[in-house]
Amino acid sequence: MQGTKIIACVLQLHLVFLPLLSFVVINLGTAVSAQSLSPQDIRHDTPGQTIKPGQAVHRDVDLALVTVTVTDPYNRLVTGLEPDNFRVFEDNVEQEVVTFSSEDVPISVGVILDLSGSMANKLGKAKQAALQFLNTANPEDEFFLVGFNDRAELLVPFTNNSEDLQSKMLTPTAKGKTALLDAIYLGLTQMRNARKGKRALLIISDGGDNNSRYKEKDIQRLVREADTQLYSVGIFESLEYRSRTPEELNGPTLLNEVAELTGGRSFAVESADELPDIAAKIGVELRSQYVVGYHPSHKQHDARWRKIKVKLRAPKGLPPLTAYAKTGYYAPGH
Numbered sequence: 001m002q003g004t005k006i007i008a009c010v011l012q013l014h015l016v017f018l019p020l021l022s023f024v025v026i027n028l029g030t031a032v033s034a035q036s037l038s039p040q041d042i043r044h045d046t047p048g049q050t051i052k053p054g055q056a057v058h059r060d061v062d063l064a065l066v067t068v069t070v071t072d073p074y075n076r077l078v079t080g081l082e083p084d085n086f087r088v089f090e091d092n093v094e095q096e097v098v099t100f101s102s103e104d105v106p107i108s109v110g111v112i113l114d115l116s117g118s119m120a121n122k123l124g125k126a127k128q129a130a131l132q133f134l135n136t137a138n139p140e141d142e143f144f145l146v147g148f149n150d151r152a153e154l155l156v157p158f159t160n161n162s163e164d165l166q167s168k169m170l171t172p173t174a175k176g177k178t179a180l181l182d183a184i185y186l187g188l189t190q191m192r193n194a195r196k197g198k199r200a201l202l203i204i205s206d207g208g209d210n211n212s213r214y215k216e217k218d219i220q221r222l223v224r225e226a227d228t229q230l231y232s233v234g235i236f237e238s239l240e241y242r243s244r245t246p247e248e249l250n251g252p253t254l255l256n257e258v259a260e261l262t263g264g265r266s267f268a269v270e271s272a273d274e275l276p277d278i279a280a281k282i283g284v285e286l287r288s289q290y291v292v293g294y295h296p297s298h299k300q301h302d303a304r305w306r307k308i309k310v311k312l313r314a315p316k317g318l319p320p321l322t323a324y325a326k327t328g329y330y331a332p333g334h
Contacts (some may be wrong), residue, residue: 062299063099064329067198067229067263068290068310069212071322077288078321081312085294087170089309099293105139107286108158108194109133110187110228111165114205116149116178122235123174125188125205125272129279130169131203136283144190145169148183149176150211158193177211181219184258188226200264200286202279203232207255216254223261225330230264231282235272251314263326296331303333 066088072079082102083100109128119126132144145156145165156168180203185203209216223230232255256266267278300308307328 004103009223018078025184047331048161053081057088057259062295062332063293064095064296065099065293066308066310066326067286068289068292068323069288070312073319073322077285079288080314081290081315083292085315086290087126087313088292089307090294090296091298091307092309093297095294095297095333097292097294099291100195100238101291102289104138105288106138106142106196108142108196108199109137110144110146112146112148112187112201112202112203112205113169113172114149114178114183115147115172115174115176116206118178118206118208119174119235122206122272122275123172125275126235127169129204129275130202131166132274132276133279133283134165136264136280136287137162140196144187144194146187147172147176148179148186151179152183152186154186154190156311157190158195174267178209179211180207180209180254181212181214181216184219184230185222187260188222188228191226191228194265196210198286199228201228202282203224203230203259204235204275205232205255206235207252209254217256219258220261223258226262229286230259230262230263232259232264232266232277233275234266234268235275236268236270252323261326298331302330304331305329306331 003171048117069088070081072078079102081102084096086097086100088095088097111133113126113130113160115123137143138159141162142158143162144154144157145167145168146156147153147155155172156165158164184201188202191199191201234252234255236252254267255268258285259266269278269284292310294308306327308326310323312323314321
């Protein structure tokens with residue numbers, strides 16, 4: 001993009017107003033083994049080549065794919081950027097961007113809904129939030145639904161029909177304890193059956209875990225390895241009214257940590273009335289991302305952690321843009 005006129009067009013045509021989405025999420029999919037790439041992932045031979053759905057991947061090529069969301073100083077999503085606006089660093093070494101896409105591609109989505117007793121007065125709005133999120137879907141998306149209270153349960157397996165989820169959401173009531181970590185584990189396990197290259201979990205909960213078999217450290221390791229973005233919407237009463245149990249007080253921190261580990265983000269609200277609007281905005285955010293790819297300069301398959309950092313070269317005439325990145329990924333083993 002060159003010239004003031006073009007810059008003005010970018011600002012005018014390619015900024016989506018999302019005041020609550022004041023972040024950039026960068027999620028490195030488990031991307032180094034070509035065998036792990038889906039049919040939506042692409043073969044790339046030319047630097048800066050645009051990703052096109054349906055092409056094949058060379059199985060002898062290591063390709064790291066990074067999902068990026070960009071915002072301006074007013075917390076608006078920025079689209080219309082070009083490959084040379086992105087700089088990617090792995091272990092502080094700049095990498096050559098060889099693939100690039102900003103298309104809205106089909107997504108595999110898991111909705112994880114809190115059905116525990118503490119949700120009794122919030123469940124109606126929580127269900128409405130999930131429905132608003134589903135309303136942002138396109139016909140090629142696929143979904144599943146996990147509900148949890150004393151234990152996590154797969155209520156609807158992968159389906160292309162969002163009405164299946166909508167009808168199944170109508171009947172559950174809120175009761176029992178909170179097995180949140182088990183629900184995240186079940187969701188990530190179910191995501192192994194996903195048929196789309198882009199994958200996300202949406203967790204709607206009031207946070208806190210008091211009945212899971214899995215521990216927080218188990219889930220932290222799992223989500224760092226997953227090629228799935230986690231978004232969470234936490235419903236928390238004002239501190240002076242909030243239950244003082246350790247689980248409830250730890251709820252916001254827990255949801256935020258598991259979301260950030262995948263390059264996602266956690267939203268905390270004090271009123272259930274805010275839920276549908278935030279869920280819809282998360283859906284739009286997932287449709288407004290970039291995917292940049294590079295061949296890692298570090299070729300050793302040692303199963304070690306690789307640090308990732310994405311920086312932006314803002315086009316002339318634009319204000320500084322913001323990028324928040326997932327911190328890295330595990331290299332493949334031998």
